[in-house]
Amino acid sequence: MNTNQIAHVAALMGEPARTAMLLALMDGRALTAGELAEAGRVSPATASRHLGLLVEAGLLRLARQGRHRYHCLASPEVARLLEGLMQLAGQNAAPTRAQVRTGPRDAQLRRARACYDHMAGRLGVAIADHLLVEGAIEFDGEDGRVTEHVAQVLAPLGLALAPPQLPAGRRPLCRPCLDWSERRPHVAGRLGAMLCTHGLARGWLTRGAGERALGITPEGARVLRDWLGLQRWQQVMEADAP
Incomplete structure (x- = not known):
């Protein structure tokens, strides 16, 4: 330098x-x-x-x-x-910066939606953040990997799976997918698909025919709040500014 x-x-x-x-x-x-x-x-x-x-x-x-x-x-x-x-x-003054609104105007789509076969929106990003902080996954640029901690982190959801037990396939096991509305990554790949499928099967999430928006049931809200933690859950459920 x-x-x-x-x-x-x-x-x-x-x-x-x-x-x-x-x-x-x-x-x-x-x-x-x-x-x-x-x-x-x-x-x-x-x-x-x-x-x-x-x-x-x-x-x-x-x-x-x-x-x-x-x-x-x-x-x-x-x-x-x-x-x-x-x-x-x-110094002590809060910095000002332009507020850029991204993604859809529909509040439900911003909160939770399907991105192909995995979860997106604030819920998808919160799940990715939780998995990253807990060391269950790692992102490196456009690549991702599942670690040996994934079984412990997923166990509260009834998905106590180690990496070799995850569904096989030619798709990447785990990769970051840049979220349309949040512009931060959510989890794609086989792991992302498994999490979405599991949430729908357990009745934690709902999805209408031909719709991308995902609804969160009361039971799903309880389970996900306990798993993600209150602060992260409040960020998922926060109201969108008009």
């Missing part, structure tokens, strides 16, 4: 539109170029140039989900750097 490189990164972060786009990503989500253009209050073409520079400098990384392209912070180190700058700039 030399002084020119430090000055280059500092100059990139010092441009107001780029700063606004970086701050919009501080909550861990991934956003599209159009959404970041809105956050930075610039045109899509200008945002595209800014984002290209930030990716090239290693401050952002590009994530692809099907036909869509999203941007997110490149690493926890970038987030820590931004946090430090926010503290220096704001």
Whole structure:
């Protein structure tokens, strides 16, 4: 690292539109170029140039989900750097940043829905967070793996399965799938499908014919609240702002 490189990164972060786009990503989500253009209050073409520079400098990384392209912070180190700058700039004042609303307007779809054959929405992301924190799974970029702790973590759901006992198939056992509304990963692959199928079979979740939205029954709410913990469950059930 030399002084020119430090000055280059500092100059990139010092441009107001780029700063606004970086701050919009501080909550861990991934956003599209159009959404970041809105956050930075610039045109899509200008945002595209800014984002290209930030990716090239290693401050952002590009994530692809099907036909869509999203941007997110490149690493926890970038987030820590931004946090430090926010503290220096704001001292005791809370930093302001553009609020970017993503995903569907329908509250039920935002709370819980099916993404192919696995769970998405706030519920899907909360389950992924819980499995990650408990060490049952690990995500590395676009790859994922199940650890030896999975049986212990899934046991309260009646799914005391070790990795070799998970359903076989050509699909990945576990992988992150970037959530449409939350812009954070939920669990896909055979493990994600098994969790969704199990929730429906136990009557914890409901799904109408031809519908993507998943309903959560009272019994399902009790089981999932006890498993996820109260704080994470409250985040799942929080009301959407109008």
